[in-house]
Amino acid sequence: MITDLALNRIEGIITDKRRILTDITDRHGYSYDASFGVYVPELVLQPVSTLEVAEIVKLANEYKIPIYPRGRGTSLSGGPLAVEGGIVLDFSKWTQTLEVDPDDLIAIVSPGVITSDINKAAEQYGLMYPPDPSSSHVSTIGGNLAENSGGPRGLKYGVTKDYVIGLEVVTPEGEIIRTGGRTVKNVTGFDLTKLIVGSEGTLGIITEATLRLIPKPLATRTLMAVFDDIVDSGRAISKILRSGILPSKMELMDQQSIIAVEEYEPLGLPIDVEAMLLIEVDGHPDALAAELNKVEEKCMESGARNIYAAATKEEEAELWKARKLVSPAIVRIKPTKISEDATVPRSKIPEMFKRLKAIKEKYNIHLVVFGHAGDGNLHPNIIADQRDKEEMQRVEKAVEEIFTAAIELGGTLSGEHGIGVMKAPFMEMELGSTGLDMMKRIKTAWDPNNILNPGKIFPKQGQRLVLHHDS
DSSP: OOOHHHHHHHHHHSOOGGGEEOSHHHHHTTSOOSSSOOOOOSEEEOOOSHHHHHHHHHHHHHHTOOEEEESSSOOSSOTTOOBTBSEEEEOTTOOOOEEEETTTTEEEEOTTSBHHHHHHHHHTTTEEOOOOOTTTTTSBHHHHHHHTOOOTTHHHHOOGGGGEEEEEEEOTTSOEEEEEOSOSOOOSSSOHHHHHTTSTTSSOEEEEEEEEOEEOOSEEEEEEEEESSHHHHHHHHHHHHHTTOOOSEEEEEEHHHHHHHHHHSOOOOOSSSSEEEEEEEEEOHHHHHHHHHHHHHHHHHTTEEEEEEOOSHHHHHHHHHHHHTHHHHHTTTSSEEEEOOOBOOGGGHHHHHHHHHHHHHHHTOEEEEEEEGGGTEEEEEEEEOTTOHHHHHHHHHHHHHHHHHHHHTTOBSOSSSOOTTTSGGGHHHHHHHHHHHHHHHHHHHHOTTOOBSTTSSSOOTTOOOOOSOOO
């Protein structure tokens, strides 16, 4: 409970009253994200300086008030939800710093900067910021750092943590520290930078980041291959990667996602196939033709029915448009979309496809599969109607089996969405009780009062996945 005295002190820290939101209408706008559940915070603050954040955190420790860092609310795992009340810190207004240093190949950014804007700024110097989550045009870099976001380019270039070399962080007790720096190599002590990135706002609040940039590839080429059997498409992925070719993107769409896109915006895609692979190679123009030929060869060896290579940039954009339209297309079928990101070793992709087929039939659910198949990061999406309690109970069981299948195949609960609230009940299944306990010990040591983002990552006793609401 935030007392009047605490609120008065907060008003002394953030003197601009427009950045203190107490009205229930305003607060309700921060009660949800792109996952499930509605939790209305007691207060929303919009800090725009490190000092403001530090003072707020110190006060929160004194009054034992939970704090929830938040970007643009695009989280698919419940990352910024105020599950225990308290204060949401909205960083979307904090966009002042976006500096590119082309000599050091770095960018220095404030937490509220939109991710795609970083890449746009880098491109002016012939550079690139590779991490490209699908929400990059709206998500903040602070949110990406908290969740260690990935994206289609993760296959070749890695995820967010691979490009973070320095951070400014407010600790859970309100101290300000810097980790890493401006150098690509840094092995001074524990790697706190990597520990904080992906900790989902539970170990510290990132107030500035130093990001590594790389030279932008000179050219790209894109190919589409269609398969009558989705398992064959999985084999094609393995064969391509074993051939010595490392595509920059390798995306999969199953039959249901192809049909949904065609009904949403007809692009001339074949709807009588089980799977479609979109493959992009990048690098020097002279090398790309040979690489594309090798990719075609491996697809045909794996049973591809047909292959189409884009001849122009316009044709390339048209092919990728199909992949971008999947999410808006499938929510027209039913209003509720459960988006998962269970990830398996590349060699297990064909087996995971078989498991997903069986789960779909067992629970009679509308399961659509797409995602970053080249690195095993699949996105099994279930389309349902949250108002149908019986259907949602089947969906919950199906999601649990999807997680179980991924773990049994040597995979992980999450490749890029994070754990948050949604996957906390399954943490012990992957980590074991000792592994989970080690993480809890780190959390307790850093945040003894459990102020930062409580209720995330670590499951409560008896917590389970619930996607429906009992009436």
